Amino acid sequence: MEEKFKILFLPDDKEFEVTAGISVLQAAGMAGVELDGPCGGNGTCGKCRVRVMKEQGGAQWALACKTIIDRDMTVEIPQLEVSVHRKNELTLADLNVQIDSGISAKVVTVSKPSLENQHPDAKRFLIAMDNDTLELGTEVLRALPKTVRDKEAKGMVTAILCGNKVLAVEAGDTSQRLYGIAVDIGTTSVVVALMDLRSGETVAIASAGNPQTTFGADVIARIEHVMNNEDGLEVLNRRVIKTINRLTEKLAQDIGITPMEIYQMTMVGNTTMSHLFMKIDPTYLAVSPFIPVVSERVWFEARELNIEIAPQAPVYVTPSVAGYVGGDTIGVIMSTDIYQKKGIYLAIDIGTNGELVLSRDGEMASCSTAAGPAFEGAQIKFGMRAADGAIEKVTILENGEVEIGVIGNQPPKGICGSGLMDVVSEMARAGVIDSTGRLCTAENPGDLPPALQKRLGSNEEYGPYFILSFAEDNMGEEVVLTQKDVRELQLAKAALAAGIQVLLQHFNLSAQDLDEVLLAGAFGSYINKYSALGIGLLPAIDANKINSVGNAAGTGARMELISQEIRQEAEKVARRVEHLELSTRADFQEYFINCLSF
Amino acid sequence: MEEKFKILFLPDDKEFEVTAGISVLQAAGMAGVELDGPCGGNGTCGKCRVRVMKEQGGAQWALACKTIIDRDMTVEIPQLEVSVHRKNELTLADLNVQIDSGISAKVVTVSKPSLENQHPDAKRFLIAMDNDTLELGTEVLRALPKTVRDKEAKGMVTAILCGNKVLAVEAGDTSQRLYGIAVDIGTTSVVVALMDLRSGETVAIASAGNPQTTFGADVIARIEHVMNNEDGLEVLNRRVIKTINRLTEKLAQDIGITPMEIYQMTMVGNTTMSHLFMKIDPTYLAVSPFIPVVSERVWFEARELNIEIAPQAPVYVTPSVAGYVGGDTIGVIMSTDIYQKKGIYLAIDIGTNGELVLSRDGEMASCSTAAGPAFEGAQIKFGMRAADGAIEKVTILENGEVEIGVIGNQPPKGICGSGLMDVVSEMARAGVIDSTGRLCTAENPGDLPPALQKRLGSNEEYGPYFILSFAEDNMGEEVVLTQKDVRELQLAKAALAAGIQVLLQHFNLSAQDLDEVLLAGAFGSYINKYSALGIGLLPAIDANKINSVGNAAGTGARMELISQEIRQEAEKVARRVEHLELSTRADFQEYFINCLSF
Incomplete structure (x- = not known):
């Protein structure tokens, strides 16, 4: 008979019996306990850190994926970090929309x-x-x-x-309390905006990581989880719904209402996120010919989806264009107004996928590239979210000194997406990597200044690497960028840049014809546009034409929430956008190879 | 600290921990185990019989309400008796309806x-x-x-x-499999008819006791349970839904379909049953001014009510007229066609309440009387359902011999509603009770023949009684009718007879003007109309004008299921019927007192 152990998860207080030999991360999955593990249990992402209680008292941090259960254990899961911002802290511009929520x-x-x-x-x-x-x-x-x-x-x-x-x-008279929520489900994070449906004001916003991440960093990994597990769809759906409920409850509490006073919800997300949200099988999005189950807008009642607001509140799922151009892209189009503005606009929403829309006087085409999670710091050795301790800025000085900027001015623990782009751009400029992306090595340092040479290293685990931050310099951990990390970024930027070329070609335009490049997504807000130009992610245009538009998808959801007209427009727009499927295009392959170099 | 015991309920295999000193019936209620106890734990109805397992093996029958838990126990609950009749066993006339189910x-x-x-x-x-x-x-x-x-x-x-x-x-092509269910929720039993929506045929019918009975025999007791228990509404709702699901599953299994191939449901029931079915608080039906929450027809989706058929199948709740004239009465009106026929008709649906409708050329008035459960054999000492062993016919011969007819030709165990009416009618005719309802006693037997005199008795438990069946005569138990039983019936028949008088008076009619009296309900099928006339339950009219129309309420539900037109008509009829509220009428009191005598 197999040996069994009991594992108690805190703070949920969930006890679960498991067979000896599986990891704490696996046990958490089986017990339905939320625990992040985006690298899939390889021990590389460090996101599944838990506190394992010692028998003699006290606790010890450990990676759940690398902790094998060999005795009865008590494990504490660090709680979902929820950040809430009240109206007076929000810097959102008022939405330019006639208020008519329905x-x-x-x-x-x-x-x-x-x-x-x-x-x-x-x-x-x-x-x-x-x-x-x-x-x-x-x-x-x-x-x-x-x-x-x-x-x-x-x-x-x-x-x-x-x-x-x-x-x-x-x-009684409760007519003064009329609220709604606009929800943006990203592959890595979930953002809920609480709005006053009478004034159209955004009262508060809360966000947290998307707990589906435990089952993989990107949409393909999530879909695979659904394909390979009978309860996969159920579990992924439940997790995101639970997060929305928790964020909503937090927001409601914060402003002194009950979630039952929330009467409408709108939702944007990529097609996979929308399917999982609706508990609709996304399997066929992952295999050619990449077919969604539904792309038209869908109305539900909140209770059908177990969203804990007024049970019969309508829930609006934003329509999408195609398999990988989802409601989030429609949100970007609506909030940037490019669907009706004169001019030539390129909107880029960079997340785990890169969605691109080019509009010429409102005539629109879109495509999607597997930008990969590299831009979000995942699958990067020391990659991390843009949180305290993340290197977000890197400059390599003439003399080879490396200056880093760390979020929260703390000892560096890792590197986030914007820092990653900075460092690769700077490394290319300084010659630490050549135009093919190959890293100089200690044995073959070329003509790098000594200050840079001493940062070159190589070992069995990392392969060749570049030291971003020495442990002794910054009182933190040693943070390095590996050759493999550079390759991840290189593939992602080439895909995105090639997608842009295909769109321009489709309209017979060149990069110089663009009136504006709009960078959407949280990442778009933090990106150094000179670095993006430097690595060739963006086509060579005037940097002044490149503007960040913040969480434009979320803004789209907020506009939809308070305007019936915007919802109707969104439905028309979804039908109007022409979708270019890149996977079958020879020209995309060509552009991709050309865009690989730095 | 209070002593705790474990009680295991079979066949559910539900274990429950209870404090010493409560009864098995109470424990069953707390554990959510279905167990009938219509007399409310008084030990008088005998319906909560369970098998208590002995430690040394074997088991013993006992009344759950009288069995106090003083040790760990295992208790087996006799299972809900479901009877199913297939199409070839059904004697239903085809419904005279154009098939157009929607x-x-x-x-x-x-x-x-x-x-x-x-x-x-x-x-x-x-x-x-x-x-x-x-x-x-x-x-x-x-x-x-x-x-x-x-x-x-x-x-x-x-x-x-x-x-x-x-x-x-x-x-694939499953267009040949298109089913619906018509459900009749009675206070004491639930009947589900499975119909082919294409042909309009009734394929099979299943019925079982209404398991809400555990919480009281009549609607008032059920409403009180809701008023006095926080989860009362939840529990009563769950029980009836579960019964419908079980019956439906049985029917589906029986004809080789899955419940998911059932796409529509209609429901009739009295107003309390409808409210409980919809999980809507019926409290205000029980207190003056007797207000239902809703009486218009309501459409639900099956999943909203946890009805396990196609989740989005429409469920139609038949409209009602007033607090105590429910959808079951509308069903009777629709199936008897009295809403559009020329002539003067009196429809009587006798259940735990008595609902009356009088129609003069389609002009209708209704009223409801607390007929009481006496007519169904409840609150009668030896009362039982019309099942094997129930005395259903009684004749007192000239010489004082008593002839009884027993269902299933078995030794008599008790008396059902029709037997009760027979015996009281015969006792009145033979002089065993006088016109005021008083029973002769052994001390004061009047001029009764000796064969009747020997049947008179009295003891502390029963008070004065009349022996219907001697234990030694019939190899069964002694079955008696008590003075109190006679009073129960007397009150019920007086209320019903007085209601009829009020209706006749309302139209300025006399009993002789009636073209037909239609007796609906299972009870209506078994009743001996001469006995009903004999005790003055029905007004003195030609017995040929009195006809049983069977389960007319259920037939109404079946007609609604296959006809959109009937549903529309039902809604119009519900608004057209004038309701007479008896509780405030002086004339009703007057009639009631006059109708008490035999």
């Missing part, structure tokens, strides 16, 4: 029943509403008897309406 | 995706359907990818449609 409140007084007025509650309510064609859903009928009999409200009832449907009824 | 099937072939045809599954499906305005719900979207890729079906898909909505998609 949700409204009406306050009426429902008559008291008596032996002379034996009308049912529903009937007396409809009489008060002066409209007996209104639809009352399950939840409204269930809430009605208590609501109309509330002692303090004395028959006063607030009805929340969406078209001809009553979404909710509340005792 | 549900249809369409078979199409969905194109294969390719790099040249990258349309999403949903789009290709809608193209095949030649209608891109169709609504695809969650479940359809979730089922679509597998369905269109089914190896054997080669793209052939059957779409189940309800108006503009696609309810389900299935691989």
Whole structure:
């Protein structure tokens, strides 16, 4: 018989019995405990760090994927970091949208029943509403008897309406409390914006990592998880829904409302994220011919998706263009206004995939490239999110000295996407890598200054590498960039640059014709555009034409939330964008090879 | 500290820990184990009989309500008796209805995706359907990818449609399998009819006791349970839903389909049953001014109610007239056709309540009387359902001999509703009770023949009683009718008779004006109309005008299931019926007192 051990996960207090020999990360997966492991248990990403309790008291940090269960254990999972920003901390520009969310409140007084007025509650309510064609859903009928009999409200009832449907009824006048959430599900993080549906203001925003990451860093890994596990779709769906609920609850708490006062939700995300959100099998997105199940906009009720807001609140899933050009791209198009502006615009949303849209006077084409998670610091030896301790800026001085900027001014622990692009750009400029991307080695340092030569190293684990930060210099850990890291970035930037070329070619344009390049996504906000130009990620154009537009996909979701018109436009736009499938194009292959060099 | 014991319920295999001193019935309630206890734990109804396992092996029958837990116990609950009748055993007349259920099937072939045809599954499906305005719900979207890729079906898909909505998609041509269920939720039993929506035929019918009975025999007791228990509504709802699911599964199994091939459901029941079915608080039905939450027809999706048929199948809850004149009465009106027939008709649905409708050329009025469960054998000392061993017929011969008819020709165990009415009618005729309902006693036997005198008895437990069946005569138990039993029936019949008087008076009619009296309900089928006339339950009219119409409420549900027109008519009828609230009428009190005598 196989040996069994008990493992207790904190702070969930979940106990699970496992067969000896599996890792803590695997056990967490089986127990349904959320734990990040984007590298797939290779011990390379360091994101599955947990605290293993010692028998004699105290605890010790360890990688869950490398900790094999050989006894009864208690393991503490560091909690999902949720960051919340209130309105006064947000620097969001007001949305330039006519407010018309489709949700409204009406306050009426429902008559008291008596032996002379034996009308049912529903009937007396409809009489008060002066409209007996209104639809009352399950939840409204269930809430009605208590609501109309509330002692303090004395028959006063607030009805929340969406078209001809009553979404909710509340005792008293609560018409001042009318909220919605706009949700942006990224492959690596989830952002929820709480909005006042009356004023259109964004009241607060909360974000956290996407806990699906445990099952792989990119969309392909997630889809593979669904293909290979009977409960894969269920688990991935549950995780993201749980995160949305947790963020929403946090936001509601923060401003003193209940999640039940949230009556509408809009959602943007890439096609895989949308499918997983809807619990729809994304399998066929991953295999040629890359077919989504649905790309038209979909309306759900919140309860169908287990979203814990008003149960009958409509949930709007933004339409998408094609397999890899999803609702997030539609969000970018809507918020940048390029679908109706005169001029030639290139919008780039860089995440784990790179989605590109080129618009010429509102005529649009799109494509998607497997930019890869390199841009987000994943699959990079010392890659990490843009958090405290991440190297985000790198300059190599004339004399070979390396200056680094670290988030939070702390000892460096790793490197994030923008730092990565900086360092590769600087290494190319300084000759630490040649135009083919090959790293100089200590044995073959070319004519590098000594200050750079001493940073070259090689060992069995890393292969050839470049030391970004010496442990002794910065009171931190040694942080290096390996040859393999450079290759990851090189492949990603070549794919993106080739995609841009295909789009330009499609319109018979050259890079110089572009009026503006819009960089969307969190990464777009942090990127040093000179580095991006330096490594050839962006075509050689005037740097002044390159602008970051922040979380444009999320902004699109916020606009959709407060405007029926924007939603209707988004549906038209989704049908209008021409999609170029790169995987079958010979010209893409050609451009890709040409774009590989630095 | 209180002593705790473990109780294991079979066959559910549910273990539950309880504090010493509570009864097995109470423990079953807490553990969520279904167990009948209509008398509320008084030990009088005998319906909570369970098998208590002995430590030394073997088992022993005991009343759960009278068995106090004083040790760890294993208790076996006799299983819900489900009876199923297949089409060839059913004696139902074909429904005289144009078949137009609103549900249809369409078979199409969905194109294969390719790099040249990258349309999403949903789009290709809608193209095949030649209608891109169709609504695809969650479940359809979730089922679509597998369905269109089914190896054997080669793209052939059957779409189940309800108006503009696609309810389900299935691989291959399944258009021949289109089913629905018509459900009649009675206070004491639940009947599910499985129908072929194409032919309109009733394929099979299954019935079982309503397991809510554990919480009280009549609707008032059920409502009180909801009022007094936080999870009362939840529990009563869950029980009836579970029973419907179990019956439906049984029916589906029986004819070789899956419950997922059932695409529509209609439901009739009294107002309390409808509220509990919808999980809507029925509290205000029980207190003056007797207000339902909703009486209009309601449409749900099956999944909203946890009904385990096609998740998005529409579920139609029949409208009701007033607090105590529910969808079951509408069902009776629809199936007897009295809403549109010329003539004067009185329909009586006798269950735990008595619902009355009088129609004069389609002009209708209704009222409801607390007929009480006496007519169903509850709250009667030896009362039982019309099952094997129940005395259903009683005749007192000239010489004082008593002849009884027992269901299943078995030794008598108790008396059912029809037997009860027979015996009281016969006792009144033979002078065993006087016109005020008082029972002769052994001390004061009047001029009864000796054969009757020897049947008179009295003891501390029963009070005065009449022996229906001697233990030695029939190899069974002694079955008696007590003075209290006579009173129960007397009150019930007076209420019903007085209700009839009020209705007649309302139309300025006398009993002689009636063209027909229609007796609905299972009880109506078994009743001896001469006995009903004999005790004054029915007004003195020609017995030929009194006809049983069987389970007319259930027939109404079946008609609604296969006809949109009948559903529309039902909604109009529900608004047209005038409701007379008896509780406030002085004339009702007057009639009631006059109708008490035999």
